[in-house]
Amino acid sequence: MAAVKLEALTRHDASQSPEADLARKALTYMTMMREVEERIERRLYRQGKVLGGVYVGRGQEAIPVGAGLAARPDDVLFPSHRDLALYLMRGVTPGQIFAQYMGRVGGLTRGRDGNMHMGDLSKGLVAIISAMAASVPVAAGAAMALKYQGRDQIVMVFFGDGATSRGDWHEGINLAAVQKAPLVLFCNNNQYAYSTPLDKQMACANVADRAPGYGIPAEIVDGNDPLAIYEAGRRGADHARMGLGPYLIECKTFRMTGHSAHDPADYVPKQLFEEWSQQCPIVRLEKRMIEEGWATSQEIAQLHERIRLETDQAIEWAEQSPYPDPSTLELDVYETKG
Amino acid sequence: MAAVKLEALTRHDASQSPEADLARKALTYMTMMREVEERIERRLYRQGKVLGGVYVGRGQEAIPVGAGLAARPDDVLFPSHRDLALYLMRGVTPGQIFAQYMGRVGGLTRGRDGNMHMGDLSKGLVAIISAMAASVPVAAGAAMALKYQGRDQIVMVFFGDGATSRGDWHEGINLAAVQKAPLVLFCNNNQYAYSTPLDKQMACANVADRAPGYGIPAEIVDGNDPLAIYEAGRRGADHARMGLGPYLIECKTFRMTGHSAHDPADYVPKQLFEEWSQQCPIVRLEKRMIEEGWATSQEIAQLHERIRLETDQAIEWAEQSPYPDPSTLELDVYETKG
Amino acid sequence: MATTYLEAIREGLFEEMDRDPNVFLLGEDIGIYGGAFKVTAGMLDRYGPRRIVDTPISESAIVGAAIGASFMGLRPVAEMQFADFISCGFDQIVNFAAKCRYRWNAPAPMVVRAPCGGGIHGGPYHSQQNEAWFAHTPGLKVVLPATARDAKGLIKSAVRDNDPVIFFEHKALYRRVKEDLPQGDYTVPLGKANIHREGRHLSVITYSAMVHVADEAASIVAKEGLSVEVIDLRTLTPLDEDTILASVRKTSKAIVFHEATLTGGFGGEIAARITEKAFEYLDGPVMRLAAPDTPVPFSPTLEEAYLPNVDKLVAKIRQLAAY
């Protein structure tokens, strides 16, 4: 009895530790992201209910989740197109996200824009535009503003490996570095930009190799480990919050899908998909959680079930959200029309 | 007698060496550039004969001259706004340059554009546009074309420290690096961009620190030593010509003037001007030439005199060149006016 | 066998690449992937990576590199993945390419291909119709084919042209529009409008996808006895003013019609020229129909309200006819 009790206590202790708590949060949001995106890509899109481009972050969920956990609730986030979890972590509901993808008024852009092009300033979420890396100078400006206002918040901005080729990426980081703006930069290096592999995108080995050119620190992390990304994100956030300027975190991962829902990704060697499927951040974390005693497999199964149910309900909610009234077409181009 | 003879021979030998020849060429072009720019900035501009912006390369003549000497005659050059010597080295006459500045038909742009905005494809000289660093992607494309055509020429492109902040600089180098295009990049790091000192332009110590981010080699050279720049330029040109891709050469120097003729540069600490005036590339080279026996001070004095005379004549020639006929205004917007 | 608009462009590019070894393509994902819309599918196999250059995501470098290559004697055809991203290479286009011939006699023969237009649920960043920026930039030619035949003939002319050409391909036409093409090597000259449909009572002056909308509207009002002439401009610069004015002098009534937003659109230019140069012939105001002054909205209900369509044009035609 005593032994059993002790074991239970140990388990209990492990599952009560801050690390366990973090892991559970990470698992929850990664699973939610996976589930919501699965529905969008594999069900709603194929049913013709979602129009326009569908870009998902399958296999890359650890990046927004690890980063988002490292952010303070009042930090400002600039997600890119594979960072759905950041929205969930800031309280955007799956229903709102489905509605967004379906062009309904219940989405964050009320049908004005689609898919991941969404934001909500009251939640510290800034919407991307399509042009890759265009967010980087904007994030730099937001970070400069926080410093201007004497606030101790920071900004986190997200982008892919391909985006780093754009002039905006360079100009934005350089400005932020000169201004010592509190900006943490997360690169989702999933080794492809659409069909373009890394060696046609850049001639250096790592995106992090660019950091010295801006006089900022960088680190490379396992992009499929949310806790490692969280740790790096904390270091980056601390650095930025202390007034030391930008910090670059390169997350090495792999895009486990085509570029978008209509892309079969024939150009990716099959073997790469196989190798990287061993690295699924959700499976890896679950394994570790069980090993460390942070959760039981039953608890994990329950989590999945709960998320599936919530997602079902969210889709129902979204499908009941109306399409925007055409008479609103010309509103909000300016503060007052005219 | 024998001793004297020997001494003369030694002198003769030194002055006949390839190094002496190079030094004499360097001195000639640096002096020509200095003289032509002096006339433009301190005479013609003040007389109101030159309109528009006047940017000179005083104290920075070693850069275009050293680089130009490292180029083969059929290599393609993209000078920036302080690289006048490149034009002279390619056979553009001082008269054409004065005419260019004065808006006469005798200038390379026939009055269509002013100052250093000039080019002549038959001489391998491509005209800048004002937007800093815009030449870099264009030079990348020219270099890609040379490779496409299987030619063994290379491209050299020039820019300032400030220009490296622009997105075009980043995009152009990155593309050239990925394509292994034969491109040598010369940075005139004169420590100011207009009134902006380096520490407000970039947070890294050297422009060369950016090269690893493109997977290309870089070196830093004494920007006031044309022979050192020549050596670096040869290394860069060889690298590029061998098919190894771009090569970056950062020339550390100082802008011994205001940004342009109307700028008194009050924002530059006087002491910097004093320090750097000790480093005049012309004076330094002359001293070395005499020490090494590459030229006598008499020969040097004669060179200066000859250049002064030629410059006088060139101004006369340019002043006789007519202004463009207004009836030509609408020609050459397209191949056929359309 | 009918050829689609998209295939027609591809055929044109194949033929020009076969004809002239200096022609090459550069852009994002144009190689193994064949381009976002598959216009360049098969090109990499045929011409190899030397002539089909996949680039990093850097529109400014793509355009700049095209300029530089053109200076060296090549004939680059650059692809923007969407016309919406052309603004990322804007400075290179309007300041470098457009002005180099005028300034220093250095022509930049190159083509920038840009898939444009709405109707594919693309939202604000995959639907833009931004030709007017370029038509206001001296030194550029602006081409917007409406038919498969023209798409092929115009891309071939664009490649052979000695000035920079911005070639707008309408995405909604890529697979929807098809026809039998003439055999062999033909071109369609830049600067010549096409009388897409002859008519007597009223001229609709338009281009790109709206040509088909105008044709449909003309068919509808034809049943009411209204004979509408549809002018397909095909190129905005050079502009075929003669064909426009001849049509308006004949019909005395004109509607200028485009998918781009109204204010500051190229329709203003056309309307102004008609008014200035055919004033005495006009039996009514020159009218315009275009998209409203908003970004292109994503949601189907909004996009439908946004895009000019047959109903709106029919109403406009009736209004002007009744004037």
Place this chain on the structure above:
Amino acid sequence: MATTYLEAIREGLFEEMDRDPNVFLLGEDIGIYGGAFKVTAGMLDRYGPRRIVDTPISESAIVGAAIGASFMGLRPVAEMQFADFISCGFDQIVNFAAKCRYRWNAPAPMVVRAPCGGGIHGGPYHSQQNEAWFAHTPGLKVVLPATARDAKGLIKSAVRDNDPVIFFEHKALYRRVKEDLPQGDYTVPLGKANIHREGRHLSVITYSAMVHVADEAASIVAKEGLSVEVIDLRTLTPLDEDTILASVRKTSKAIVFHEATLTGGFGGEIAARITEKAFEYLDGPVMRLAAPDTPVPFSPTLEEAYLPNVDKLVAKIRQLAAY
């Protein structure tokens, strides 16, 4: 004491910075140097480097940073050293700033100041007048003051406006135009044209530096008994259509006049609106006078031939008056 156009803008900026601690300036060389034209001279001393931010040479980052700062509640005023370089930050302006309110209700209250225009021997890259690109982009406001009074009143309105404003300052007016300004805090509203000079026979509709050319031309033809009304639009978006149409309904004849190149210029828009909405009032074609479709040439003989001027306008006025 008369205040120049340049000083008026500076005064406006000083007053807005004093009034609102969220207003700050960013741009190249605006601090210790006071800007290429010295508009911001004295600002660094007064407000320090926190509020007067010297940036690297990166127009896209400058505009982007302004957008980001505006999201955080600041009121950025960004300076382009010349309007010619605004094309380097084009995507941020037309795609990010212009569309964010419409898309996701995130207004970007910010001003981009851009010294524009020719007549200073600046050549192709220091003389451009490129307002039409922005006037064709929904979501942007486009302001071009012609007088010192308006320059101050409009910059203050622009700073207070809750939408992105592109503020074109004409370089040739900076020191040439001056007048006594009203005392105290005044603004000039965006979207209201000014009847710069009243007249009965013919309307010249113009803006920016050309207002003064039009005024001179009007004085000349006045001696011939021709009464010309000069409308100074002041802002292109929002456009004060009412004032334009009221003037044309009164005079029945209109010339649209601008310094930008003709084809695709904003003059087409104005001419089209007049024709469409005041057709019955017109006693002659709406005419346009603008620069020819070329880059701005450098040489004085060419630039003089290029720029619209009093002689050319007088000739056009006489031509239309005689119609």
